[in-house]
Amino acid sequence: MNSQIIDTIKQFDTIIIHRHVRPDPDAYGSQLGLKYLLQHNYPTKRILAAGEHDFTLDFLDFPDAVKDADFEGALVIVTDTANTERVDDQRYLQGTKVIKIDHHPNDDAYGDVVWVDISASSASELVYELFTYGQQNEGWALPNKAARLLYAGIVGDTGRFLFPSATQKTFEIAGELIKYDFDRTALYNGMYEMDRSLLHLQGYIYQNFKMDESGAAYVKITLEILKEFGVTATETSLLVSSLGNVKGMKAWVIFIEEETEIRVRLRSKGPVINELAKEFGGGGHPMASGATAYSWEEADRVIDRLIEICSS
Template identity: 50%
Template structure:
């Protein structure tokens, strides 16, 4: 499959790379790393990255602004996006062919070429694997900018190598990337920088989250509250692990209300499988990290009730 992806990339002169809405470091790192690989080794090709911007992550990559007609006849590559509803920039449908590269369960097998590896810590890790194949076939060399992008993506999706998705393979790839002259310390600082408003909201969360029976934690962040703290829903979602180290916690859920009253559901777990719950509420994701959306606080209570039941039934 990796060789097929390489051959497909080589056959197109116009390549547009997408990822999911409300991007995280892995989505941006994989998108940027792949784009840089292609640009540096195939300078004759036009390669663009598109999607909504996340101000706090622009140190990873800034998006290109392109016209609708540039999608005509283009190869579309979509990174780190399990289903079509979450693809940022709906113009992907105007392209000629779609490649899907993802590490979430393949429940929406869209695309003409599909490479899904649920054992990978991140799509950035998968792009490094693609590079290794490219290197074997074409003699491609790693560069500082590519390494920086892929490293930040791996760090983001593994929680600095603390999450269960971290494997020996993850450490090996990270070690290879660190041979390039970028500064991991600088990246850590940029990833963890927070505004004063974010720090104060984090304090609010620690003071107000609920610890329920069966090891479930939860917090409701209304739109009015976020406006009071001067925080966007995207920024608030980054605080999902604020109380993750509380003793006895099995799983937790953040409910973050959008200005249009849609409520984003951020689910995390230390053992119980939660992506099935997310699928029941317009979402999906990994067994231990998933997201969904509901349309009322009453519906949010249904999510919380189901999460409590899942944790109750979970056997260690």
Template identity: 50%
Template structure:
């Protein structure tokens, strides 16, 4: 594939490579970012490769970031993985390198980078990174395989989501050839603290569901404080409403410290990313994020989800 060859040529051409991903990272963001670092270091050990961004406490068991100085960007190749649009890139220094590459699987509505590879048919950015390595016959370490496998099962919901394809399974099977405990990894990703269990109970008890299967729940700052939770920790219950058979689309409104709401939108089949786009967000057709700046906008978003089902 020409795009993969071009990316590899740029990696070979630079001595310093800095890899970014999106804010508030999930397993795929970290898996693709740090997995790519491990691949480059394994195949080109003489290169300086660093990863940057906020260290997410709930995922520090998976990967942690490097210390990256401003001067590291001088003459460096910068790669951004799993990030659809520029405002979501963690660490705005990505603009200060010599050459910029975008690697992503979200709808390509923000064209950035000197070289861009976007495959919306891929289940995850981690699937793309693995495919890139296999296509170019690059060696993978066990650590790279662990990270990339975590990214794939994270973004596919353990292969439950519709983005999962035969290629996804084929690539995952390649990663399982490496020496890491995938069962322990899966258990780690599926477990959560007792306080999350109590939050999950709150969600089920307070979930509002209309007659067509549009659901919502609001997690206020008071609720977050009651359960001693950060915004990032609430991501553990995003899929919970979908376990109810009558729920078809749902929104989780999480109040932020400044009063606005981070809105996580999910759907079993109806397309909901257009709703997200109308409210300072975006994402996949069945999994998107948005922002709301008032209770009235919360109501608008919920009504739009209802309308999606009606249409």
């Protein structure tokens, strides 16, 4: 598969890399890490990163301003995105050929070339694997800024190597990446430091979550609560794992109300919850998924289903 991807890359002068909406460190890490990897090894090619920027990821990097004309005759690579609805910037369909590189279940097998490995901790891990193949067979080198981004993506998607998705291979790759020249302390600060307002909201979550005897838990963050604490819905992504240290908890859901919908963020320490996410128009990993509800009544149905799953 790596050889097919590299052979395809060689055929195009313009390559546009996409990732999913509401990006996280692995979305940026795999997308922008791949961008700098390809720019370094194919300096005559035009490599662009598409998608709307998330200000919470300023510390990582920024995507490019991609024009409609850029897609003409371009190769499109989509990283870390399970289904077509979640691709940030639907103009990806205007490219000549699409490559999918992902580690989520391949329920939506879009793309002309598809590389999906659900055993990988992250899409960033897969990009590193692509690099090692290119290094051995094409003489590729990995620039420091690409190494930094790939490392951030792995750290983000493994919860600082605490999640079961962090395999021996993951640790070996991380060990190789830290040999490159970048400031890990500054990177960790960017990923995990919080404003005081966000910490206050975290305190609200600890004080107000509800847990069923089954080990299922939930907390609802309304628009009024977000306004009270001066926090945006996007910023709350840093708080999703907050309840993971609660003793006796099996799985939890945090609801974040927006103007037109309610974000449903599911996490688990055992029960598989991505099938539940699919029931509500979402998806993801067995232990970390997301979905959308359009009323608090629908949100309550998510809670009921989570309790059923934790009780079985």
